[in-house]
Amino acid sequence: MNSFRTKHLTEDQFASYMVGDAVNGEAAAHLSACDQCRAEVERFGVSVQSLNVVSMAWSESRPSNSLRLRTSSRAAWRLHPGMTVASWGFATGVLLMSAIPLARHLQHPSRESAPVVLSAQESQKQIEQDNQLLMAVDRELSTQVASPEQEYGLDNELSRKSKNRELKAQ
């Protein structure tokens, strides 16, 4: 394929020349003589260069966050094993602090939660005390506070009606 003697560069020659994979003397010689092929090579190059400039302008305009903080925080955990040991120690301490009282509680249940068991004598004595207390309260209430029937004078009326009913029945 002699492009110098034929009309123009072939597709393959054009691509090889642009890619620059090998020094193609024949293509170079043709380009020095053929204005049309040279213009096409230049146009290709200018178009690609335009994309190069435009895309780089876009790329450099994009805001960028500093990655130092992210890497330093990660590195701090990774590079200082003492931190990891300390955190594990802290977690173990918290676990023990909650586990020990729980274990003690299970082994020796507290008095508050234990059922109260009294002997029969103690029980009888307690019942008597409670009865005395209740009776004292009852007495106190009956002397201090008038019943609603007494307050409105209904107690006499009620006793009279009941007597009449008894007489009629007889």
Next chain:
Amino acid sequence: MIPLSCRVSIISELDDIDALVGLYRGRVLRYVMLSVGDQDLADTITQDCFLKAYNGRASFRGDCSVSTWLFTIANNLIRDHLRTKKFQFWRKAKATAIDATEMASFLPNGETSPEARILASERAEQVKVAMEKLSVNQRRMFILRFLEEMDLAEIAQATGMPVNTVKTHLHRAVTSIRKELGGTR
């Protein structure tokens, strides 16, 4: 192999993540954005790329330049994202895609005339539209060769492909773009 003195300077360069980002972010972000076609995803992948590079800086042996190493990491991340269903969805939605005209609006005002800006954005848009018709591999090779101006061996290293495969992809990419630009006879 890079000499020891250069390796020392590279290692100290890698220790300062903000300096690393300042030096290479523009190129990596541009590469990722043109590869995936989505601004937000490109931002995420680029950030991940620098974090991964920083965290794995001890594994950098100095066999290649820092930029080639970063492009290798970016390529791996792009490949991982291309496989996800989430990416397939956003590619269909084209939610935050950007065209060259919009990109051209970021050109510095003082350096370019309005006419030059319009012309540049038209030419850039032609190439960008043509690039979108390429396969993923062809597009990646094309960007690395013509925008990043990497040589074939560097592209092979960054993409993990043999040089001959790189050449084949690039030949097809150039032929296709030439056709789209109206240059085929």
